[in-house]
Amino acid sequence: MKREIVSLQSTEFDTVVIGGGITGACLAHDAALRGLRVALVEKDDFGVSTSAASSKLLHGGIRYLQKLQFGKVRESARERTYFQVIAPHATRCVPFLIPTIGGSLMKGRAALLAGMNLYRLLCAGLNRLIKDPVKRIEFGRLYSRRQVLEKVPLLQAIDGLNGAHTLFEVHMNNSERVTLAFVKTAVEHGAVAANYVRVIDFIQHGEQISGVMCRDQLSGQEFPVRARIVVNAAGPFLPGINKLLKGAHLRKEPTGFSKGVHLVTRQIEQRYALALSSGKKTEGLVTRGGRHIFLIPWRGRSLIGTTNVPFTGNLDEVRVTNRDIRDFLQDINAIIPGVGLRQDDVHYAFAGLYPLISDDIKTDTYQGTGEYQVVDHAGQDQLAGMVSVLGAKYTTARAIAEQAIDIVVAKLNKPELRCRTATEPLGEGRIDDLEAFIVDRQERYRNLLPAETVHHLVVSYGSAVDQVIAFCRETDGYLEPLAGNRETLAGEVAWAVQQEMACTMDDVVFARTGLGTIGHPGEAVLQKVFSIMSGILGWPDERYRQEVNLVEQRYRYLDD
Structure with a gap:
């Protein structure tokens, strides 16, 4: 896979995708598998911004139960299943322990068991899509306090602990390499991709968008990339790029951004991931009392996430501060008094942004949303040849891409080109057992x-x-x-x-x-x-x- 700058300039593409995070990578992958001529440009390296700044989980959607969004639960669980099929080498199932607390209605054993049974019902039948038995996702069970402490003695410090339920989630060893695998597979199918290429303007004739002007960040060269349809999938940078066009709007413009910080520390627990309720609020109709912090065993370390801090700075300058680390360590040590994490236990820390659409941004409440947007600007803003795709979660990027490329092929009068990305393995994922x-x-x-x-x-x-x-x-x-x-x-x-x-x-x-x-x-x-x-x-x-x-x-x- 090479940086084919000359090919970007000399080819007339069906579509050019802006942004090489997981959403853009999935868009290029889907379009290339359908036989379209595809260009993909990314201003930095592939998958190193928002897509990398996560807990590296492919969530099964249980978080949407608290908002009674049953369709979102099923969608996330289904997409998690597809990852097990198309990238079996890159993922593993991790058992989470979710503690239950005596004397609490929503944190108690009965409420959690009811929620888990409902979740199991919403996930019914999905394991049948996975042919390799090793990759099928287990359903957990309820444990007594004694059984829990035999497994993770550290949890004895949690007040009122009377048991826990296991929940199996899918975890990526390296989310950046998974994003790259989508890009590489797109290139195998004829796409032209280049990192360090920044979009600086649109090519526009009246109300018709016919490509983008780019700058090679390594050489300084500026050049056009011509395409019948431009798809903007630049994540947090999407609104700023759309401002280069007069009248290009999302259905719901982000009202702000929140910075999420993750820590990589000495290993706290080797076998189980822990989902522990914090004192931070979360939005929902039915909640367990606070946003969860995840402590995940990962490559001989613990990966811990995440915080929720409103961000108002330059989107290109998202950095972790010493205060971020100190405050997060304080939260973790308060949740598990016996863990005793110190700043010198932190091997690495990273931060990313997620967009907010709430009118009232609160510093003490998690307001992230799993909602994504696919906008055809021809219908909404009378700008032909332009589609915007604002993703929300790594897990559902493939599904978002399918919806967007369905719009693209319809506009190109090629509706017979059907999506294949749910079942066809990535280039590196062709492993049956x-x-x-x-x-x-x-x-x-x-x-x-x-x-x-x-x-x-x-x-x-x-x-x-x-x-x-x-x-x-x-x-x-x-x-x-x-x-x-x-x-x-x-x-x-x-x-x-x-x-x-x-x-x-x-x-x-x-x-x-x-x-x-x-x-x-x-x-x-x-x-x-x-x-x-x-x-x-x-x-x-x-x-x-x-x-x-x-x-x-x-x-x-x-x-x-």
Whole structure:
């Protein structure tokens, strides 16, 4: 997969998608599988903004029960199922423990059991869509206080604890790589994609939109990308891009943004994720008393999220502050007094934005919404050739893309081009039996790599693992790990540059390999990464400090 800037300029596309987060990636993927000529442009790297700043969960929709949105529950559970089918290598089922509290109606055992039974009913039949038994999603059960404390003794600090119910959710090892897998599959089917390409204007003739003007962020070159239909899927940046056009509006314009912060800490609990009620309010008709904080075992760490802080700054400058970290640690320690998390337990912290549509934005209440918007501006604003797609959740991005591309093919008079994305695996997801596939590859490469490393490669690259290992075998040292405490091989750096459009060290360290998302990998590792990349890209030695500064900035949290 290469940055085909010349192809972007010289091709007349059916559609150009603005934004390479999960929504834009799914749009390009769906359109390409239907046979459309597709361009995808992203101003930064693919999937590193809002799409990366999450708990990496593919939610089954149980959160919508509190708003009695049963259709949203079913939709989310269905889309979670599809991910198990099309990207089996990239996900795992994680059991959450949801505590029950004696003397509380909504937090009690009876209320939670009733809610879980209703949820089970709303998810009925979905597991039949998953052929691989290992990928089917279990339903949980209710445990007594004694059973819960045998599993997670830490929970004894919760006042009034009288049991817990398990809920199995689907968790991604690396959400950035899942987004990238959609982009790569789109490219396999003929799409032209490029990161670091910013849209600076629209090409407009009267009320007809016929493309976008772009700037290559790496070279500074400006050029047109012509298409019959433009689809704006730029997430939080969507309204700002639409302002380049007079009269382009969403049905509900965002009234503001909220910043959600996640922490990656020392591992608190190895086997179970914990869903614990905080003192923060949440909107809903039926609630358990507060917004939940999730503590998820992830890659030898705990991934903890999320906060809810109104954000009014520059959308390109969303950063974690030291106060964010201190306040969140205080909340966590108040919920579980025995956990004793300190600031030096935090290996990494990241933040992202989600749009708000509430007229009254409250600092103490979670007001995020699972509602998304697909707007045909020809019908709404008399701007032909323009569609806006504002997503809300990673889980439902595929469904949103299907709705939007249905509109696109109708406008192109190609209604016979049907969506295939719910059942056709991603390019790296062509694995029928995941457990058997892993065992087979561990045996095949047992004289070459440790079993744990092969497992890591399968989780990262899926059915492309053979190509990755063959690529690494061609160069001395590429089969060696970059560090003793990481599974990432030296050759994965070169693969990211030559096969996956990585342009900076930041791209490699965070989005492609995840080296940096569980903590700073160390100066020696960064030097190795730079050495490999500079050998391929021809970087001069003096560029080292520039590249390292971009990586180091991720770990520099702003002062209050």
